[in-house]
Structure formats: C-alpha cells, structure tokens
Amino acid sequence: MQRRTFLLLAAAAVGAQLTTVACGENTPSRENNGPTLAFLAPSVFLASYRDLDGAAKTLATAASALRDAPTAATLATAQSAWREAMKAWRRTDAFAFGPVVTRSSQAGIDFWPANGATIESTLSGTSTLDDAGIAQLGGNVKGLAAVEYVLFDSTNGDASVLTALSGDAGLRRRTFTALIASALEKRTAELFNAWDAAGENFTKEITSAGSGSAAYGSQKAAVDDIVNYMIFAIESVVRARLAKPIGKESGGVAQPALEESPRSDASLDDMLATIAGVESVYVGSYGGATGPGVSALITARNVDLDTRVRAAIANAKAVLAAVTPPMRTALLGDKTALEAAYEGVNALKRLLATEVASILGSALQFGDNDGD
Amino acid sequence: MTATEDASADGEAPHASQLVRALFAPVDIASVVAFRAALGALLVIAVGRYFAHGWIHEYFEVPKYFFPYYGFEWVRPLPALWMHVVYAAMGLSAVGFATGAFFRASAVLFFATFSYAHFCDKTNYLNHYYLVILLAFLAIFLPLGDAFSVDALRRKRTRTTAPAWVLGVLRFQIGVVYVFGGLAKLESDWLVHAEPLSIWLRASTDVPMLGPLFATKGAAYAMSYAGAGFDLFVVPLLLVRRTRAVAYFAVVAFHLLTARLFQIGMFPWIMIASAPLFFSPSWPRGFLRTKSSAGRLTTTTELPPRGRRRGVVAALLVYGACQVAMPLRHWLYPGNLLWTEEGFRFAWNVMLVEKSGVCELTVRDPDSSRTWSPDGASYLTRYQQKMVATQPDMILQFAQIVANDFRTRGVVARPQVFATAVVTLNGRAPRNLVDPTVDLAPLHDGVAPKSWIVPLDPRASPL
Known part of the structure; x- marks a missing residue:
C-alpha cells in the first residue's frame, strides 16, 4: 500500500470517529438516555440530597434545643427529626454513587452499628466535648446510628432516655448528642455541596454524560451506574436488613442483634424509604416533580417489563408494610410475614438484576473493568 | 547449497x-x-x-x-x-x-x-x-x-x-x-x-x-x-x-x-x-x-x-x-454454547452475550434439615458475584467454596449446596441456568459435559 494512501485512510477513519464524538445534539429517540439523566440528576438526586441536608439541619437544631431544654417535647421533636433524617438518607441509597463514594460519606453519616460501649465510655469520661473533640472520635460513635443510640431506647422507653439526658448529670450526654448531630449535618452539607451547582456540581457530571463529563464518558455509563445502584440498594434491603436478622444466614435462627434500627423501631420504615428511593429513580418522581425515569427507558423497549417492575415495587412495599411493627417483635413472632417480605423484595431485586439490567445493556459494564 | x-x-x-x-x-x-x-x-x-x-x-x-x-x-x-x-x-x-x-x-x-x-x-x-x-x-x-x-x-x-x-x-x-x-x-x-x-x-x-x-x-x-x-x-x-x-x-x-x-x-x-x-x-x-x-x-x-x-x-x-x-x-458439548458456556473461553467468542443473572446458594444440613442462605457478598466481590451468576463452572466453584467454609467452621459436617441461578441471555426471559435440586457440593469440575446445567429451551428466543 502506498504510504500516502494508507495515511489518508487511517486519518479518515480516526477523523470520522472523532467527529462522532465531538458533534452536537442528536435527534432524540425514545430510547435516548438524555432526558432521563436530565430529569433524574437535578430533580431526584440533587433534590434528595438537598432534603437530606435539610432534615439533618432540622435534627441538629432539635438536638440543640434538647441540649438546652431536655423535656419530653424536645425529645419527641428530636426523635421525629431523627426519623425524617434517617428516611431521607435511606432514600438516597438508590443513587449512592459519585460523591458519596469518592468522599466516603457513608462512614460519616451512617456508620452501622454504633458502638454503644464506646459512646458510654466517652460520656462517662472527662475529655473535652467540642467540635474538635468530636472530630477525633471514630465513625462508630457518630452519625445516624450513634444519634439513634442516645435518642431512643425501645426496651426501657422514652422516660429512660429523658432521665439520662436530664439535669446536670445529663448535660454531657445532651452536649454530645448536639455535637454529633451537628457533625452529621456538616457531612450532609458537604454531600449536598458536592452535588449542587453552587458547589462541585456532580449533577452536571450526569447531565453532561458523554459530552464533557469527566465522570461519565457516555450517557450509557451514567445509566449503568443508576441501574446498578438501584440493584445494590434493593440488595442491601434483602441481604443486610432482612436476610441477616430473620436468620437466613444462621440456619433459620433469628438474629435480633442484626436489626438495623432496633432502638428507634424504625427498621421497617428505613427499608420502605430505600424502596421509595428506588421507586423515585425508576418512575421519575420526587417531591412533586415528575419526569422521565428509568421507566421511560424500559417502556421504550418493553412495556410489559415496565408494568412488571412497577408491580414488583408495589409488591415489595406492600409485603414490608404487611409486617406488624416493630421489627424486633416480628422477628420473634411474625416470621411468616418477614419471610414474605424477604421473598417479595428479593423478587424485585431479581427482576432488576436480570431483565432490567439486561434490556438496558447494563450488565456489560461494571465499574471501570474492561469487558469481553 | x-x-x-x-x-x-x-x-x-x-x-x-x-x-x-x-x-x-x-x-x-x-x-x-x-x-x-x-x-x-x-x-x-x-x-x-x-x-x-x-x-x-x-x-x-x-x-x-x-x-x-x-x-x-x-x-x-x-x-x-x-x-x-x-x-x-x-x-x-x-x-x-x-x-x-x-x-x-x-x-x-x-x-x-x-x-x-x-x-x-x-x-x-x-x-x-x-x-x-x-x-x-x-x-x-x-x-x-x-x-x-x-x-x-x-x-x-x-x-x-x-x-x-x-x-x-x-x-x-x-x-x-x-x-x-x-x-x-x-x-x-x-x-x-x-x-x-x-x-x-x-x-x-x-x-x-x-x-x-x-x-x-x-x-x-x-x-x-x-x-x-x-x-x-x-x-x-x-x-x-x-x-x-x-x-x-x-x-x-x-x-x-x-x-x-x-x-x-x-x-x-x-x-x-x-x-x-x-x-x-x-x-x-x-x-x-x-x-x-x-x-x-x-x-x-x-x-x-x-x-x-x-x-x-x-x-x-x-x-x-x-x-x-x-x-x-x-461441539463436543450439548446445548447452546452461549448458555452453557462449555467450551466458551479461549475460543474467540467475542461480544456474543448480554447475560445478566442472580445466583443464590442454599446450604442444607442433611442431618437436621436446617438451611442457610449465605450472602454472596460475604465471600465474593461484586464483580465476582456478577461473573459467577452467569457461568456454570464458576457457580460450581462458588458452591464448593461455601461448602468448604461451612465444613471448616464446623457449621455443617456434610453440607449440601444448591444453587438458584436465574439468568437472562440476550433479552430472553430469565430462567434457571442450573438445576436447583442438584447438590453441587460433592461434584467435581472437569471437561466432561455438566449434566446439571438446565438446557436452554430452543423455543426461547430473544424477546
């Protein structure tokens, strides 16, 4: 082959390829990932982190009020704020990629389980309790699980909690609660900032996937992350929050110690919040905003599958709601309902991990590993 | 010369x-x-x-x-x-x-x-x-x-x-x-x-x-x-x-x-x-x-x-x-190559499969009839779990890893291990890849055809 011809042809091939990369907008097709990403990133992901930060702020404020005036009312307000913050956090399980991974936010926001012995040791000690002191503490005495530990006691009741928090004897405990709630809010604020346009703007990494995004070389890569993290979220409900405590991994013997939020009796609500987050991503709906979610991509390919996914989500919510709360008593007496919940949520996981992942081609890529 | x-x-x-x-x-x-x-x-x-x-x-x-x-x-x-x-x-x-x-x-x-x-x-x-x-x-x-x-x-x-x-x-x-x-x-x-x-x-x-x-x-x-x-x-x-x-x-x-x-x-x-x-x-x-x-x-x-x-x-x-x-x-193996993957590697089968699956193992103690559903994440990375779910020989290996673990920890002396591997291939409806009633623990890997792989129904076409 002549050198010139060879060079021209090779250059033409490379040029054609680069052109496909560099050119502008497409004519949208129903399968196009763009509208889904454009809706989910600001209206579900960013909005959820905004709400999480708002809930954490409310919790920090309530914990401060409790510190200043430990009463049944301020305790109830703080407990309510904790429940809302926990639900807000659990709703983000479905899209726990990006900053929450790169910043290792999980450890600062929801290290589980909290170490009650270390918390009590800290409270009975004489170390200075201030922001700097809290920053030196390990993850298992901070975050949502630690706040739950000091605000709730499902065994002895709220009166016991209030007694521990009251008076001069309870001042150190109240101060600690306010400080770890404040530290928690700092973490959620950092996370929100990482997504917010005024901050690091990870939202744009998703909306600009395939056209300038540093995180996602293609829109498909972003959709793959979204689909995979929906699956991971459901899997965490199936394995960590249902299978382990109900004894699936221990020969059928229930393991109440492995229940996620036993002191607040919020375990079932937490699981429902995770599924609600998955539903938001799938359906494309959050906080009154609606738009194309993953469902839009599925519908363009297989309407029947979309119907079945929606039904599986509804069923997963229904079987969890059918468990008579709290979970700690259900573990001892309502195992049939918990088994049904396990099966129902697992059915959703299977559907997402097989048919949904397959039809979107999301099984081909997994992290940054090469394929084929 | x-x-x-x-x-x-x-x-x-x-x-x-x-x-x-x-x-x-x-x-x-x-x-x-x-x-x-x-x-x-x-x-x-x-x-x-x-x-x-x-x-x-x-x-x-x-x-x-x-x-x-x-x-x-x-x-x-x-x-x-x-x-x-x-x-x-x-x-x-x-x-x-x-x-x-x-x-x-x-x-x-x-x-x-x-x-x-x-x-x-x-x-x-x-x-x-x-x-x-x-x-x-x-x-x-x-x-x-x-x-x-x-x-x-x-x-x-x-x-x-x-x-x-x-x-x-x-x-x-x-x-x-x-x-x-x-x-x-x-x-x-x-x-x-x-x-x-x-x-x-x-x-x-x-x-x-x-x-x-x-x-x-x-x-x-x-x-x-x-x-x-x-x-x-x-x-x-x-x-x-x-x-x-x-x-x-x-x-x-x-x-x-x-x-x-x-x-x-x-x-x-x-x-x-x-x-x-x-x-x-x-x-x-x-x-x-x-x-x-x-x-x-x-x-x-x-x-x-x-x-x-x-x-x-x-x-x-x-x-x-x-x-x-x-x-x-x-050609020495029965069934659809893309499904069984017997003879699939080292054979230039490039870009032929979109396979997604979930593999769940059940360990059974034949003496007490108690069962366990071990968490794959306790044993494998996410990437390994993904690869195991769709490849029969890896399912067998995983089953034996789990069986060995249960034996070693003294949980079950003679564990039976069954796999429910639900897999979709190239857009087909999901189905069992391996027979969920076969105890995989005593089996050995080898080059012989694996009789415990559930054949792909030839009528099952991509949707």
Whole structure:
C-alpha cells in the first residue's frame, strides 16, 4: 500500500470517529438516555440530597434545643427529626454513587452499628466535648446510628432516655448528642455541596454524560451506574436488613442483634424509604416533580417489563408494610410475614438484576473493568 | 547449497520440500518488528492501566476467594505487595518487549508474569488477555528483537530478514481471532435476532450522528451482518493488495467504533496494531524510507539443519492444531454454547452475550434439615458475584467454596449446596441456568459435559 494512501485512510477513519464524538445534539429517540439523566440528576438526586441536608439541619437544631431544654417535647421533636433524617438518607441509597463514594460519606453519616460501649465510655469520661473533640472520635460513635443510640431506647422507653439526658448529670450526654448531630449535618452539607451547582456540581457530571463529563464518558455509563445502584440498594434491603436478622444466614435462627434500627423501631420504615428511593429513580418522581425515569427507558423497549417492575415495587412495599411493627417483635413472632417480605423484595431485586439490567445493556459494564 | 538441494538431500518429498522452502524463505523483518514495537507499547499501557485503575488491589487483594481454571488450581495470587512486584516486572518486561531490549528475556518474563496473573482467577478472563498471552508466548521463539531494537544496537548487528514462518505464525494467530470470531457469529441470536447488538446499540443512542440510527432494529441487523462479514473476510481482504487499503480502513473504523461503544479495553487497539501484519513485510520501510534487503536474499539463503527444520514445522503444526481445536471444542458439548458456556473461553467468542443473572446458594444440613442462605457478598466481590451468576463452572466453584467454609467452621459436617441461578441471555426471559435440586457440593469440575446445567429451551428466543 502506498504510504500516502494508507495515511489518508487511517486519518479518515480516526477523523470520522472523532467527529462522532465531538458533534452536537442528536435527534432524540425514545430510547435516548438524555432526558432521563436530565430529569433524574437535578430533580431526584440533587433534590434528595438537598432534603437530606435539610432534615439533618432540622435534627441538629432539635438536638440543640434538647441540649438546652431536655423535656419530653424536645425529645419527641428530636426523635421525629431523627426519623425524617434517617428516611431521607435511606432514600438516597438508590443513587449512592459519585460523591458519596469518592468522599466516603457513608462512614460519616451512617456508620452501622454504633458502638454503644464506646459512646458510654466517652460520656462517662472527662475529655473535652467540642467540635474538635468530636472530630477525633471514630465513625462508630457518630452519625445516624450513634444519634439513634442516645435518642431512643425501645426496651426501657422514652422516660429512660429523658432521665439520662436530664439535669446536670445529663448535660454531657445532651452536649454530645448536639455535637454529633451537628457533625452529621456538616457531612450532609458537604454531600449536598458536592452535588449542587453552587458547589462541585456532580449533577452536571450526569447531565453532561458523554459530552464533557469527566465522570461519565457516555450517557450509557451514567445509566449503568443508576441501574446498578438501584440493584445494590434493593440488595442491601434483602441481604443486610432482612436476610441477616430473620436468620437466613444462621440456619433459620433469628438474629435480633442484626436489626438495623432496633432502638428507634424504625427498621421497617428505613427499608420502605430505600424502596421509595428506588421507586423515585425508576418512575421519575420526587417531591412533586415528575419526569422521565428509568421507566421511560424500559417502556421504550418493553412495556410489559415496565408494568412488571412497577408491580414488583408495589409488591415489595406492600409485603414490608404487611409486617406488624416493630421489627424486633416480628422477628420473634411474625416470621411468616418477614419471610414474605424477604421473598417479595428479593423478587424485585431479581427482576432488576436480570431483565432490567439486561434490556438496558447494563450488565456489560461494571465499574471501570474492561469487558469481553 | 540452495534450499531445494538441501531439502532433496534430506530425503523430503518434493511437495514437502516446497512447503519447507516457503516456510524458511527469508522475508523482510520490518513488519514483524514494527508489530513488536506497537504491541509492546500497548502492553506497557495495559500494565499501566492496572496501576492507574487500582486493579491489582481490586483483583488480587480485595477478593477472599479466587476461581482458578480447571487443572490450574495450584495457581494462586501472591500477597498484595508481591502482586505489585509481579506487575512492575510485567511493566518492565513490556518496555523491553517494545524496545527490543533483552528481548527474549523480556518476552519470557512478560509471558510468565502476564499468564500467571491472569490464571489466578477466571473472573478476569478476557479474550484479548488470552490473545496477549498467545502473542507473548510466540514472541519468545521469534526473532522480533533482532532489528530496530536496543538489542540490535547493543550487539551492533541488525537482522534484515526473518524466515517466512515467523510472519506466517503471527498472521495465523491474528487470522484465527478474526475467522473464529466470525464463525462464532454464525448463530441464530446474532443473525436472526441481531442480539446482543440490538440491546447494546439501543443503549447508545446518545452517540452523535449515528446514535439515532442505533434505536432501530435495522441498524442492529446491519451491524450484526457487517460485523460477521468483517470478521470472516477481513483477513483475505488485507492480504490482497488491491483491497488492502479499504480493508485496513474498515479495520480502523470498525475497532474505533467498538472502542467508542463498548468498554473493551485494549482489544481494539491491539487489533488495529496487528492488522498491518497482513501488509507487505516491507511496509514499515515505506514510512521510514529505509531500503529492504529481503529481495536479494530470498533465493539464496540456506535452510537450517534438517532437525531444526523438522522441529519448527512440528511445533507450528502442533500450535496450529491447538489453535483450531480450541474454538471448535464446544461441539463436543450439548446445548447452546452461549448458555452453557462449555467450551466458551479461549475460543474467540467475542461480544456474543448480554447475560445478566442472580445466583443464590442454599446450604442444607442433611442431618437436621436446617438451611442457610449465605450472602454472596460475604465471600465474593461484586464483580465476582456478577461473573459467577452467569457461568456454570464458576457457580460450581462458588458452591464448593461455601461448602468448604461451612465444613471448616464446623457449621455443617456434610453440607449440601444448591444453587438458584436465574439468568437472562440476550433479552430472553430469565430462567434457571442450573438445576436447583442438584447438590453441587460433592461434584467435581472437569471437561466432561455438566449434566446439571438446565438446557436452554430452543423455543426461547430473544424477546
């Protein structure tokens, strides 16, 4: 082959390829990932982190009020704020990629389980309790699980909690609660900032996937992350929050110690919040905003599958709601309902991990590993 | 003495002597050393990516368990620090490979380290890693470092030609990838249903210009048939001078497109770098404007001694037979290859499956009838879980890892392990990949067909 011809042809091939990369907008097709990403990133992901930060702020404020005036009312307000913050956090399980991974936010926001012995040791000690002191503490005495530990006691009741928090004897405990709630809010604020346009703007990494995004070389890569993290979220409900405590991994013997939020009796609500987050991503709906979610991509390919996914989500919510709360008593007496919940949520996981992942081609890529 | 005289003197039949003469005829060494340099550079990048992406940590340090190949169970990863040393040595040898510095030692070291690393865990099997292993193996025996190399400078001696078999075996190896890759596409999912390309293209409609086309089934069919035709015919089209330019354009365009659409690592670049092997052996001299001396030598060079000739021919025949047999061995197994994956690896089944699945094990104590549902994440990384879910031999290995764990911990003395592996292939409705009633704990892996794989219903077509 002549050198010139060879060079021209090779250059033409490379040029054609680069052109496909560099050119502008497409004519949208129903399968196009763009509208889904454009809706989910600001209206579900960013909005959820905004709400999480708002809930954490409310919790920090309530914990401060409790510190200043430990009463049944301020305790109830703080407990309510904790429940809302926990639900807000659990709703983000479905899209726990990006900053929450790169910043290792999980450890600062929801290290589980909290170490009650270390918390009590800290409270009975004489170390200075201030922001700097809290920053030196390990993850298992901070975050949502630690706040739950000091605000709730499902065994002895709220009166016991209030007694521990009251008076001069309870001042150190109240101060600690306010400080770890404040530290928690700092973490959620950092996370929100990482997504917010005024901050690091990870939202744009998703909306600009395939056209300038540093995180996602293609829109498909972003959709793959979204689909995979929906699956991971459901899997965490199936394995960590249902299978382990109900004894699936221990020969059928229930393991109440492995229940996620036993002191607040919020375990079932937490699981429902995770599924609600998955539903938001799938359906494309959050906080009154609606738009194309993953469902839009599925519908363009297989309407029947979309119907079945929606039904599986509804069923997963229904079987969890059918468990008579709290979970700690259900573990001892309502195992049939918990088994049904396990099966129902697992059915959703299977559907997402097989048919949904397959039809979107999301099984081909997994992290940054090469394929084929 | 001429080649003919030498062959005749050794008593070889005339047609055999012609073949031998052809195999040992000197050809310009330029194209094979250019290939060495290009491949070596890509290998340096490939090893660098392991460090850059943290894959050494991810593949060899994070996993608690590994999935060795049948017959290679003795291959185990070293501790993390030493695996980094292995990869450093691999990188260093790749540099030696690329520059032709201490070439044979570099080729041996690269082959040994790369093969070792990739035989530790079949989770990480990739077709192009297998190709790299084969090419590195061949390089050990080829004089690729004898020209345009540090060695040539060091020895102040440059080789200008190489026996034709050197170029031939490299062409054969690359040709095998294309031809068997093309033959593998002559099946119903690819040709009748345009799967899995249809799924993949519809997920890539954001690709500028071409994207909107990808949403159509017609595009999937067009690319399926074009892909199969490309694989099957690109080698002869590259060999024929008149079609070479168009064929290489197609090679570059095809592989760049696949690199853009799919996350397939170094594969497209290796194939783009390999295709010029089918050009005239002197093609690099056109770029470098150096003069070839091959033509002067083609009629007069002596053949090597008879024993060496026979050794080379025998080795080429054995190697060639293995390379043909490996992709065809799947015919020894019943069922759909894409589903059972018996005879799937090391056979150039490239880009043929979109497979998703979930594998859940149940451990049963036959004495007490108690059951356990172990968490896959307690044993495997997410990547391993994904690979296990769709590959029967890995499901068997996982079942035995779990059985062994239950025995070792004293949880169950004689555990039975059952697998529910629900898998979808190329858009089909999900179904059981393995028989959920078969206890996998006492079974052994091997080359015999696995009777516990649930056959794919031939009526089950992609949706």
